[in-house]
Amino acid sequence: MADEDDRGDDREFEDMLRQLFGGSFDPSTIDPEQLEELKRMGVDPAMMQAAMRQLQETMRNTDESGIDWQAAKRAALHLANQSDRSVSSVQRGGFEQAFTLATLWLSESTTISELATAPETITRGAWVEATMPVWQELAEPVATSIADALTRAIGEQAPEEMRDMLQGAGRIMRAIGGSLFAGQLGHVVGELSKEVLSGGDVGIPVMPAGRAVILPLNAADFGRDLEIPQDQLDLYLATRELAHARLFRHAKWLRLHVIAQVTDFARGVEIDMGAIEDMASRFDPNAPDEFREAIENGALLPERTESQTAALARLENLLATIEGWVDVVTADATARIPSSDRIAEVVRRRRAVGGPGEHALGTLVGLELRPRRIREAAAMWRAVTDAVGIAGRDALWDYPDLMPTAEDIDDPAALIARMRAHAEGAPLRDEMDEAIDALLRDALGGGASGGGASSGEEPGEEPESPEGPRPV
Known part of the structure; x- marks a missing residue:
């Protein structure tokens, strides 16, 4: 009977390590006394050593936050490669022609220069490889928040007799939430x-x-039921991708500006500690699915605060611009395509x-990437183009301070007026100029009384000069 109990303890401990810690266990976080305590559970030392070696190897893939981002990449590549196919020579040749023609057309619709590197056709797996560092950067603040919250909640909810074992194992507990989050991120990507x-x-x-890419397999799937000639669709997509890549290559500050706003929003996401503590109170190491589902459907992310809503509005305006x-x-460059209007819609x-x-990404980090004001922003750019021409319009991307604001989307006429005044020699005014003018108006208005006469003077009476009364 004792042997059966010992084997049961062995299996229980092995399952705990494998399923609870998900392969993210660092034996260095447990001191020898804690190891002796585990051995008294009847765990086979040989089995423990093998488990430790395996877990140590896995922990090498985690960064300082304790999150195994390599697991996210593996999960993403597994999904991407399931139905992926290599780019055929026909597809590659077709898009090479499309990119060549799109480059010529864009030279007529924008003054922003061509790319330094040739555009490419890539597979789904190659897209995952190229973009995973950015997804990690965007998701890391939320992943860290979940891992921290889970560490704190499980530590508070753990039975008294287990707290000594959990001391010094903070990295392990962080890895629980981090591993689950990384797995879900990999699934989403x-x-x-x-x-x-x-x-x-x-x-x-x-x-x-400055890198422009097309995924031919997805483009073919997208156009399958549209009743639009595939070559016209490919040409439109190639033109649009080149325009997007040209813009970010020209405005070198723009990429960092966008990424910073996204990560700032993500850092402001606070985890719902009530939901975490509720799940931690009934956490079953052998069934972590509840945590996984909560991460997947966004149940751990509370309602946005006012500051988050404002940050999201700024980001949406930036992306819409x-x-x-x-x-x-793209519309100007593809005007020769017979189906361009249909494709654009x-x-x-x-x-x-x-x-x-995309919806899954929204629930994962609380961020919707589809701005709602694209039509209004496009109308603003059209009005600016008509008013000051292509070169004047594109010059707004030369410096961050010149970029149109949300107010400019609402009132393009004011933006056009400022640009025309600048073209005529007047300096281009920005928010700082407006703020200084407002301060001066307040200062002058605060020092005046009685319809503008200074103190001690009768209304309508001209002040005397320092030398005395003016001669008549």
């Missing part, structure tokens, strides 16, 4: 790889600056609705 058409398709710059410019430039609707992968 893998699903996205089946939806995205190009490098700039998700709105944020996930590809390195970028997408609006790309829309206008299909792309616009698809972008507004988003796909399953």
Whole structure:
């Protein structure tokens, strides 16, 4: 009977390590006394040593946060490669021709220069490989918050007799939440790889600056039921991707600006400690599915605060400004395509609705990547183009301070007036100028009384000069 109990303890401990810690266990975090305590459970020393070696090897893949981002990449590649195919010579040749023609057309619709590197056609797996560092950067703040919250909650909810064992194992507990989150991120990115058409398709710059790519397999799937000639669709997509890549290569500050706003938003996400503590109170090491499902459906992310809502609005305006410019430039460049208007509307609707992968990303980090003001932003860029020309419009991307604001989207006429005044020799005014003017108006207004007469003077009476009364 004792032997059966010991074997039961062996299996229980082995399952605990494998399922609870998900292969993310660092034996260095447990002191010898704790190891002796585990041995008194009847665990076979040989089995323990083998488990420790395996877990040590796995922990090498985790970074300082204790999150195994390599697991996320493996999960994403597994999904991407399930239905992936290599790019055929016919597909590659077709898009090479499309990119060549798109380059010529864009030279007529924008003054922003060509790319330094040739555009590419890539597979879903290659897209995952290229974009995973950005997804990790965007998701890391939320992953860290979940891991921290889970560590704190489980430590508080653990029975008294287990707290000594849990002391010094903080990295292990962080790895529970981190591993589950990394797995879900990998799933989301893998699903996205089946939806995205190009490098700039998700709105944020996930590809390195100046690199333009098309996923021919996804483009073919996208156009299958549209009743639009595939060559026209490919030419439109190639033009749009080149316009997007050109913009981020020209405005070198823009990529960092977008990424910073996204990560700032993600850092502001606070985990719902009530939900974490509730799940931790009934946590079953052998069944971590509840945590996994909570991460997947966004149950751990509470309602947005006012500051988060404001940050999201700023991000949406920024993305809409970028997408609006790309829309206008693409429309002008592809005017020769017979189905260009139909394709533009299909792309616009698809972008507004988003796909399953994008919605999953929204629940994972609380961020929707589809801005709602693209039509208004495109209308602003069209008005600016008509008023000051292509060169004047594109010059707004030369410096961050010149970039249109949300107020400019609402009132393009004011932006155009400022640009015309600048063209005529007046300095281009910005928010700092307006703020200084407001301060001066307040100062002058605060020091005046009685209809503008200074203190001690009768209304309507002119002040005397320092030398005395003025001669008549």
